[in-house]
Amino acid sequence: MIDFTKYLNETVKAIPPSGIRRFFDLASEMDDVISLGVGEPDFKTPWHIREAGIRSLEDGKTAYTANQGLLSLRKEICLYHKRRFQIQYDPQKEVLVTVGGSEAIDIAMRSLINEGDEVILMSPGYVAYEPSVRLAKGVPVIIELKRENEFKLTPEALEEAITDKTKLMLINFPSNPTGGVMSMKDYRKIVPIIQKHQILVISDEIYAELTYDQPFASPANFPEIKDQCIIINGFSKAFAMTGWRLGYILAHPTLIAAMNKIHQYAIMSAPTVSQYAAIEALRHGEKDVEIMRESYLARRNFIVNGFNQLGLDTFMPQGAFYVFPCIRSTGLTSEQFCEKLLAQEKVACVPGNAFGQAGEGFIRVSYAYSIEHIKEALLRIQAFLHTC
Amino acid sequence: MMDTALLLKLIDNNARMSITDLAQALNECENNIENTLSQLEKDKIINGYHTLINWDKTNTDHVMALIHVKVTPEREYGYDRIAASIYRYPEVDTMYLLSGDTEFIVVLHGKTMQEIAWFVGSKLACIPAVTGTSTAFVLKQYKVNGAIFEDDKDDYERLLVTP
Numbered sequence A: 001m002i003d004f005t006k007y008l009n010e011t012v013k014a015i016p017p018s019g020i021r022r023f024f025d026l027a028s029e030m031d032d033v034i035s036l037g038v039g040e041p042d043f044k045t046p047w048h049i050r051e052a053g054i055r056s057l058e059d060g061k062t063a064y065t066a067n068q069g070l071l072s073l074r075k076e077i078c079l080y081h082k083r084r085f086q087i088q089y090d091p092q093k094e095v096l097v098t099v100g101g102s103e104a105i106d107i108a109m110r111s112l113i114n115e116g117d118e119v120i121l122m123s124p125g126y127v128a129y130e131p132s133v134r135l136a137k138g139v140p141v142i143i144e145l146k147r148e149n150e151f152k153l154t155p156e157a158l159e160e161a162i163t164d165k166t167k168l169m170l171i172n173f174p175s176n177p178t179g180g181v182m183s184m185k186d187y188r189k190i191v192p193i194i195q196k197h198q199i200l201v202i203s204d205e206i207y208a209e210l211t212y213d214q215p216f217a218s219p220a221n222f223p224e225i226k227d228q229c230i231i232i233n234g235f236s237k238a239f240a241m242t243g244w245r246l247g248y249i250l251a252h253p254t255l256i257a258a259m260n261k262i263h264q265y266a267i268m269s270a271p272t273v274s275q276y277a278a279i280e281a282l283r284h285g286e287k288d289v290e291i292m293r294e295s296y297l298a299r300r301n302f303i304v305n306g307f308n309q310l311g312l313d314t315f316m317p318q319g320a321f322y323v324f325p326c327i328r329s330t331g332l333t334s335e336q337f338c339e340k341l342l343a344q345e346k347v348a349c350v351p352g353n354a355f356g357q358a359g360e361g362f363i364r365v366s367y368a369y370s371i372e373h374i375k376e377a378l379l380r381i382q383a384f385l386h387t388c
Numbered sequence B: 001m002m003d004t005a006l007l008l009k010l011i012d013n014n015a016r017m018s019i020t021d022l023a024q025a026l027n028e029c030e031n032n033i034e035n036t037l038s039q040l041e042k043d044k045i046i047n048g049y050h051t052l053i054n055w056d057k058t059n060t061d062h063v064m065a066l067i068h069v070k071v072t073p074e075r076e077y078g079y080d081r082i083a084a085s086i087y088r089y090p091e092v093d094t095m096y097l098l099s100g101d102t103e104f105i106v107v108l109h110g111k112t113m114q115e116i117a118w119f120v121g122s123k124l125a126c127i128p129a130v131t132g133t134s135t136a137f138v139l140k141q142y143k144v145n146g147a148i149f150e151d152d153k154d155d156y157e158r159l160l161v162t163p
Helices: A010-014 A019-028 A047-058 A071-085 A100-112 A129-135 A155-161 A184-197 A223-228 A253-266 A272-284 A286-309 A334-345 A371-387 B004-013 B019-026 B030-042 B080-087 B113-122
Strands: A095-098 A118-123 A139-144 A166-171 A200-204 A229-234 A247-250 A363-366 B063-071 B092-097 B104-110 B130-137
Touching: A010 A129, A019 A334, A047 A272, A071 A095, A071 A247, A071 A272, A095 A100, A095 A253, A100 A129, A100 A166, A100 A200, A100 A229, A100 A247, A100 A253, A118 A129, A129 A139, A139 A155, A155 A166, A155 A184, A184 A223, A200 A223, A223 A229, A272 A286, A286 A371, A286 B004, A286 B019, A334 A363, A334 A371, A371 B019, B004 B019, B004 B030, B019 B030, B063 B113, B080 B092, B080 B104, B104 B113, B113 B130
Parallel strands: A118 A139, A118 A166, A166 A200, A200 A229
Antiparallel strands: A095 A247, A229 A247, B063 B104, B063 B130, B092 B104
């Protein structure tokens, strides 16, 4: 018998399996599970966008595209960012179309990090960030975001995390899993620090379109640090296109060229059919986004009020489609809470600590579900809380 | 300020949503929702709370027809009085004034084709202002008011838990 583990790369071996995976396995073995556990829209991709993909196949557009992505798509991406977020990029040199935001995160890390470079990450944060840093041999430095600050990044916390080895920071607002956002006012406080220390900012803005109550703000909105910013965005959340696997990076030409080096050898080019569908999404999809945003807004209110009425303290998130209720009052850990809830009432949520230790005491609940579905889940959670 | 447009969209999508649920979704108190709804009813913005029934799946005799109706407008009254003389018949379910070749489209519900034919021949066509009709029977309802009536053959599996 060969011991195959001896062939494995040590860095890969050292990465723990995702805490979400375990819940997925538990939940998939059960019947009648009502899930609040997904990190993707419940809407189907709007029909006109699907149709554009289908048409591209009918027209035989099935070959590779340029490594950086179709120029017509890159142009649309730049027009979109100018129109929606008032930030200008050059479609020739400052855009790279990727296979989802996930590839973008990976190649950004790999093209920038040297062994031992420190990368500041937020916790709770999306599950892929820390492994991506580790795979690139970087050293994650964690800032714990606090409920009392509505999970925003404060200048004090940032200043404290920076050392001479800091090269990068990665932020994700609106945030998965907390739903927290950073406004222009919030960024104004940290921009001078970023400028002073000349650190690069990877801003994962995949939930930019799902911002409620106030306009979306990006660190790249500040001209003094725009060139230090690497914007990651994509079509998954805004246009309900998760399965199309399409994202992009906006950054300084030198950085794009470096990332494109990895991209061209590892990926070649993002799926052509998805790129044609994405052009349609950017040209004619804003109304769809508006309809989905409105729908999420009603669900958000519904679920936040629901959790607070159940006695689980939940702040009103201003973005994404997650709420992050605090479950400390039950005396259970996040994992115990989620496991028991799944076993007793067949409701699937994700324990907060799957997103880093700072998530302990919380659960991540997605509201990418119909109000009827959320209502049923809340009733079951209520029944569960009576037994706690 | 109550987001009335969102309130209307929510009940347009599901008229059975309770006051409590609406209050929760709009972040408002129940009293506010009730008052706003009754005002919208008074203002005839909300004109009813209907169900979408696919009669084809019941054992009831049910036929639907769309009838294009050509009319000559009346001096002073235009189309409105003629329209009233048509839509007052209980058989008329829906009626619109159109631009284009014909003036009205009338949606009729009846038990049998004969019943609808009788109504068109002996009632509708006899109204003096009506100069012509063209009747199309509905063979199958695919989508009504945003709801797809087809059997949902969706075997697509959405993952239960994803990052």
